[in-house]
Protein backbone atom coordinates (compact mmCIF):
# COMPACT_ATOMS: atom_id res chain seq x y z
CA UNK A 1 0.00 0.00 0.00
CA UNK A 2 1.22 3.46 -0.85
CA UNK A 3 1.06 6.15 1.81
CA UNK A 4 -1.55 8.82 1.16
CA UNK A 5 -1.43 12.58 1.52
CA UNK A 6 -3.81 15.37 0.52
CA UNK A 7 -3.12 18.07 -2.07
CA UNK A 8 -3.55 21.51 -0.56
CA UNK A 9 -2.07 23.80 -3.22
CA UNK A 10 -1.34 23.51 -6.90
CA UNK A 11 2.00 25.24 -7.48
CA UNK A 12 2.95 24.99 -11.14
CA UNK A 13 2.80 22.70 -14.17
CA UNK A 14 5.91 20.81 -15.34
CA UNK A 15 5.49 21.20 -19.04
CA UNK A 16 8.29 19.05 -20.39
CA UNK A 17 6.43 15.93 -21.49
CA UNK A 18 2.91 15.30 -22.65
CA UNK A 19 1.04 14.42 -19.47
CA UNK A 20 1.26 17.81 -17.74
CA UNK A 21 2.35 16.67 -14.29
CA UNK A 22 2.31 19.45 -11.72
CA UNK A 23 4.06 20.47 -8.56
CA UNK A 24 1.72 20.39 -5.60
CA UNK A 25 1.99 21.00 -1.89
CA UNK A 26 0.53 18.27 0.28
CA UNK A 27 -0.54 17.77 3.87
CA UNK A 28 -0.15 14.37 5.55
CA UNK A 29 -2.75 15.24 8.18
CA UNK A 30 -0.11 15.19 10.92
CA UNK A 31 1.24 18.65 10.33
CA UNK A 32 3.85 17.82 7.69
CA UNK A 33 3.67 19.70 4.41
CA UNK A 34 5.68 18.50 1.44
CA UNK A 35 6.13 19.15 -2.27
CA UNK A 36 5.41 16.39 -4.77
CA UNK A 37 5.34 15.97 -8.50
CA UNK A 38 1.77 14.94 -9.11
CA UNK A 39 0.51 12.80 -12.00
CA UNK A 40 -3.20 13.09 -12.61
CA UNK A 41 -5.78 10.34 -13.14
CA UNK A 42 -7.64 12.76 -15.42
CA UNK A 43 -4.67 13.24 -17.79
CA UNK A 44 -5.20 12.18 -21.41
CA UNK A 45 -3.14 9.01 -21.09
CA UNK A 46 -5.51 7.64 -18.44
CA UNK A 47 -5.05 5.69 -15.25
CA UNK A 48 -2.94 2.92 -16.83
CA UNK A 49 -0.09 5.40 -16.95
CA UNK A 50 -0.29 5.66 -13.18
CA UNK A 51 -0.49 1.88 -12.77
CA UNK A 52 2.70 1.59 -14.81
CA UNK A 53 4.39 4.28 -12.73
CA UNK A 54 3.61 2.42 -9.52
CA UNK A 55 4.56 -1.09 -10.64
CA UNK A 56 7.72 -0.05 -12.46
CA UNK A 57 8.77 2.56 -9.90
CA UNK A 58 8.41 0.18 -6.97
CA UNK A 59 10.10 -2.62 -8.91
CA UNK A 60 13.03 -0.39 -9.86
CA UNK A 61 13.49 0.65 -6.24
CA UNK A 62 13.44 -2.96 -5.05
CA UNK A 63 16.11 -3.76 -7.62
CA UNK A 64 18.33 -1.02 -6.24
CA UNK A 65 17.81 1.57 -9.00
CA UNK A 66 17.32 5.21 -7.99
CA UNK A 67 13.68 6.33 -8.35
CA UNK A 68 11.80 9.07 -6.47
CA UNK A 69 9.57 7.81 -3.66
CA UNK A 70 5.89 7.36 -4.53
CA UNK A 71 2.75 8.26 -2.61
CA UNK A 72 -0.97 8.50 -3.27
CA UNK A 73 -2.31 12.08 -3.38
CA UNK A 74 -5.96 12.79 -2.66
CA UNK A 75 -7.31 15.67 -4.66
CA UNK A 76 -10.43 17.71 -4.07
CA UNK A 77 -11.31 19.04 -7.54
CA UNK A 78 -12.32 22.30 -5.88
CA UNK A 79 -8.60 23.07 -5.95
CA UNK A 80 -8.97 23.69 -9.69
CA UNK A 81 -11.48 26.50 -9.33
CA UNK A 82 -8.89 29.19 -8.76
CA UNK A 83 -6.61 28.09 -11.60
CA UNK A 84 -6.24 30.71 -14.31
CA UNK A 85 -4.88 28.23 -16.88
CA UNK A 86 -7.82 26.47 -18.59
CA UNK A 87 -5.89 23.29 -19.31
CA UNK A 88 -4.73 22.94 -15.70
CA UNK A 89 -8.18 23.78 -14.39
CA UNK A 90 -9.70 21.01 -16.54
CA UNK A 91 -7.05 18.54 -15.39
CA UNK A 92 -7.70 19.25 -11.72
CA UNK A 93 -11.46 19.10 -12.19
CA UNK A 94 -11.29 15.69 -13.83
CA UNK A 95 -8.85 14.20 -11.32
CA UNK A 96 -10.87 14.13 -8.11
CA UNK A 97 -9.89 11.27 -5.77
CA UNK A 98 -6.61 9.40 -5.71
CA UNK A 99 -3.70 10.49 -7.90
CA UNK A 100 0.01 9.68 -7.90
CA UNK A 101 2.75 11.69 -6.25
CA UNK A 102 6.50 11.44 -6.72
CA UNK A 103 9.04 12.79 -4.34
CA UNK A 104 10.26 16.06 -5.83
CA UNK A 105 14.01 16.16 -6.39
CA UNK A 106 14.97 19.81 -5.92
CA UNK A 107 17.99 20.88 -7.90
CA UNK A 108 17.89 17.86 -10.21
CA UNK A 109 18.86 18.53 -13.82
CA UNK A 110 17.72 16.72 -16.93
CA UNK A 111 20.27 14.16 -18.12
CA UNK A 112 22.57 15.53 -20.82
CA UNK A 113 24.29 12.72 -22.76
CA UNK A 114 27.03 15.09 -23.91
CA UNK A 115 27.92 16.24 -20.41
CA UNK A 116 27.60 13.14 -18.26
CA UNK A 117 29.28 9.76 -18.18
CA UNK A 118 27.53 6.62 -16.95
CA UNK A 119 29.58 3.52 -16.21
CA UNK A 120 28.84 0.34 -18.20
CA UNK A 121 27.43 -1.52 -15.19
CA UNK A 122 24.91 1.20 -14.35
CA UNK A 123 24.00 1.70 -18.02
CA UNK A 124 23.49 -2.06 -18.27
CA UNK A 125 21.19 -2.13 -15.25
CA UNK A 126 19.02 0.71 -16.55
CA UNK A 127 18.74 -0.76 -20.06
CA UNK A 128 18.03 -4.24 -18.71
CA UNK A 129 15.30 -2.80 -16.48
CA UNK A 130 13.80 -0.79 -19.35
CA UNK A 131 13.83 -3.93 -21.48
CA UNK A 132 12.02 -5.81 -18.72
CA UNK A 133 9.22 -3.25 -18.52
CA UNK A 134 9.40 -2.47 -22.24
CA UNK A 135 9.97 1.23 -21.61
CA UNK A 136 9.96 3.11 -24.91
CA UNK A 137 10.48 6.46 -23.24
CA UNK A 138 14.19 6.72 -22.41
CA UNK A 139 15.64 7.80 -25.73
CA UNK A 140 18.30 10.44 -26.31
CA UNK A 141 15.47 12.71 -27.48
CA UNK A 142 13.59 12.27 -24.24
CA UNK A 143 15.85 10.68 -21.58
CA UNK A 144 13.51 10.77 -18.57
CA UNK A 145 16.59 10.65 -16.36
CA UNK A 146 17.47 13.28 -13.79
CA UNK A 147 20.92 13.95 -12.36
CA UNK A 148 21.58 15.20 -8.86
CA UNK A 149 24.85 15.24 -6.92
CA UNK A 150 26.30 13.12 -9.73
CA UNK A 151 23.65 10.39 -9.33
CA UNK A 152 21.24 9.36 -12.06
CA UNK A 153 17.55 9.03 -11.13
CA UNK A 154 14.92 7.23 -13.21
CA UNK A 155 11.59 8.98 -13.78
CA UNK A 156 8.53 8.60 -16.00
CA UNK A 157 7.61 4.94 -16.45
CA UNK A 158 4.11 5.72 -17.70
CA UNK A 159 4.77 4.56 -21.26
CA UNK A 160 5.89 1.03 -20.41
CA UNK A 161 4.27 -2.43 -20.32
CA UNK A 162 2.43 -1.78 -23.58
CA UNK A 163 0.79 -5.20 -23.21
CA UNK A 164 -1.59 -3.85 -20.58
CA UNK A 165 -3.53 -2.13 -23.35
CA UNK A 166 -4.59 -5.49 -24.76
CA UNK A 167 -4.63 -8.26 -22.16
CA UNK A 168 -5.72 -11.14 -24.44
CA UNK A 169 -2.49 -10.72 -26.47
CA UNK A 170 -0.31 -9.81 -23.46
CA UNK A 171 1.68 -13.08 -23.26
CA UNK A 172 2.73 -12.72 -26.92
CA UNK A 173 3.48 -9.01 -26.59
CA UNK A 174 5.52 -9.53 -23.42
CA UNK A 175 7.64 -12.18 -25.19
CA UNK A 176 8.79 -9.69 -27.84
CA UNK A 177 12.35 -8.34 -28.06
CA UNK A 178 13.42 -4.89 -26.87
CA UNK A 179 14.99 -2.43 -29.25
CA UNK A 180 17.48 -0.33 -27.27
CA UNK A 181 19.08 1.27 -30.33
CA UNK A 182 17.65 4.67 -29.40
CA UNK A 183 18.12 4.28 -25.64
CA UNK A 184 19.95 7.26 -24.14
CA UNK A 185 22.40 4.95 -22.35
CA UNK A 186 23.10 2.68 -25.34
CA UNK A 187 26.36 4.49 -26.23
CA UNK A 188 27.92 3.87 -22.79
CA UNK A 189 28.94 0.25 -23.42
CA UNK A 190 26.13 -1.20 -21.26
CA UNK A 191 27.00 -4.52 -19.64
CA UNK A 192 23.65 -6.22 -20.14
CA UNK A 193 24.92 -9.68 -19.23
CA UNK A 194 26.17 -8.49 -15.83
CA UNK A 195 22.89 -6.65 -15.19
CA UNK A 196 20.83 -9.72 -16.09
CA UNK A 197 22.94 -11.96 -13.87
CA UNK A 198 22.53 -9.54 -10.97
CA UNK A 199 18.91 -8.48 -11.37
CA UNK A 200 16.93 -11.22 -13.12
CA UNK A 201 17.08 -13.69 -10.19
CA UNK A 202 15.69 -10.96 -7.94
CA UNK A 203 12.50 -10.58 -9.99
CA UNK A 204 10.55 -13.33 -8.23
CA UNK A 205 6.86 -14.11 -8.00
CA UNK A 206 6.94 -12.83 -4.43
CA UNK A 207 8.55 -9.52 -5.37
CA UNK A 208 6.06 -8.98 -8.20
CA UNK A 209 3.18 -9.73 -5.83
CA UNK A 210 4.56 -7.09 -3.47
CA UNK A 211 4.99 -4.35 -6.05
CA UNK A 212 1.64 -4.96 -7.76
CA UNK A 213 -0.04 -4.87 -4.35
CA UNK A 214 0.98 -1.20 -4.16
CA UNK A 215 -1.36 -0.25 -7.02
CA UNK A 216 -4.55 1.21 -5.54
CA UNK A 217 -7.67 -0.92 -6.24
CA UNK A 218 -9.40 2.12 -7.73
CA UNK A 219 -6.99 2.15 -10.72
CA UNK A 220 -7.57 -1.54 -11.47
CA UNK A 221 -11.29 -1.82 -10.84
CA UNK A 222 -13.55 -2.64 -13.78
CA UNK A 223 -10.75 -3.78 -16.12
CA UNK A 224 -12.45 -5.72 -18.93
CA UNK A 225 -11.95 -9.50 -18.69
CA UNK A 226 -11.04 -9.53 -14.99
CA UNK A 227 -13.28 -10.17 -12.00
CA UNK A 228 -11.13 -8.47 -9.37
CA UNK A 229 -8.30 -6.02 -8.89
CA UNK A 230 -6.09 -8.88 -7.68
CA UNK A 231 -6.68 -10.75 -10.93
CA UNK A 232 -5.34 -7.72 -12.84
CA UNK A 233 -2.35 -7.58 -10.47
CA UNK A 234 -1.61 -11.23 -11.27
CA UNK A 235 -1.77 -10.48 -15.00
CA UNK A 236 0.93 -7.80 -14.60
CA UNK A 237 3.09 -10.21 -12.62
CA UNK A 238 2.52 -13.04 -15.13
CA UNK A 239 3.76 -10.83 -17.97
CA UNK A 240 6.91 -9.66 -16.15
CA UNK A 241 8.07 -12.92 -14.55
CA UNK A 242 8.97 -14.88 -17.73
CA UNK A 243 10.30 -11.72 -19.39
CA UNK A 244 12.81 -11.23 -16.55
CA UNK A 245 14.34 -14.63 -17.22
CA UNK A 246 15.26 -14.17 -20.84
CA UNK A 247 14.84 -10.61 -22.06
CA UNK A 248 18.63 -10.01 -21.95
CA UNK A 249 18.92 -12.38 -24.94
CA UNK A 250 16.56 -10.22 -26.98
CA UNK A 251 17.90 -6.68 -26.50
CA UNK A 252 19.04 -4.94 -29.68
CA UNK A 253 21.88 -2.46 -29.22
CA UNK A 254 23.33 -2.50 -32.71
CA UNK A 255 23.77 0.78 -34.47
CA UNK A 256 23.89 2.67 -31.18
CA UNK A 257 26.13 5.70 -31.66
CA UNK A 258 26.91 8.59 -29.40
Ligand SMILES: Nc1ncnc2c1ncn2[C@@H]1O[C@H](COP(=O)(O)OP(=O)(O)O)[C@@H](O)[C@H]1O
Pocket residue numbers: 014015016017018019020021037068102103104105106108110144146155156158
Ligand atom coordinates in the same frame (compact mmCIF):
# COMPACT_ATOMS: atom_id res chain seq x y z
N1 LIG B 1 10.62 13.71 -9.11
C1 LIG B 1 10.94 14.79 -9.83
N2 LIG B 1 11.74 15.75 -9.33
C2 LIG B 1 12.06 16.85 -10.05
N3 LIG B 1 11.61 17.09 -11.30
C3 LIG B 1 10.81 16.16 -11.86
C4 LIG B 1 10.43 14.96 -11.16
N4 LIG B 1 9.62 14.25 -11.95
C5 LIG B 1 9.49 14.95 -13.09
N5 LIG B 1 10.20 16.10 -13.06
C6 LIG B 1 10.29 17.11 -14.14
O1 LIG B 1 9.07 17.15 -14.85
C7 LIG B 1 9.23 16.74 -16.20
C8 LIG B 1 8.05 15.91 -16.65
O2 LIG B 1 7.92 14.76 -15.85
P1 LIG B 1 7.71 13.32 -16.49
O3 LIG B 1 7.56 12.34 -15.37
O4 LIG B 1 8.79 13.02 -17.46
O5 LIG B 1 6.28 13.44 -17.20
P2 LIG B 1 5.81 13.57 -18.72
O6 LIG B 1 7.00 13.34 -19.61
O7 LIG B 1 4.77 12.53 -18.88
O8 LIG B 1 5.27 14.94 -18.82
C9 LIG B 1 10.56 15.98 -16.21
O9 LIG B 1 11.19 16.01 -17.46
C10 LIG B 1 11.36 16.74 -15.14
O10 LIG B 1 11.91 17.91 -15.67
Ligand SMILES: [Mg+2]
Pocket residue numbers: 016017018144156
Ligand atom coordinates in the same frame (compact mmCIF):
# COMPACT_ATOMS: atom_id res chain seq x y z
MG1 LIG C 1 8.76 12.47 -19.42
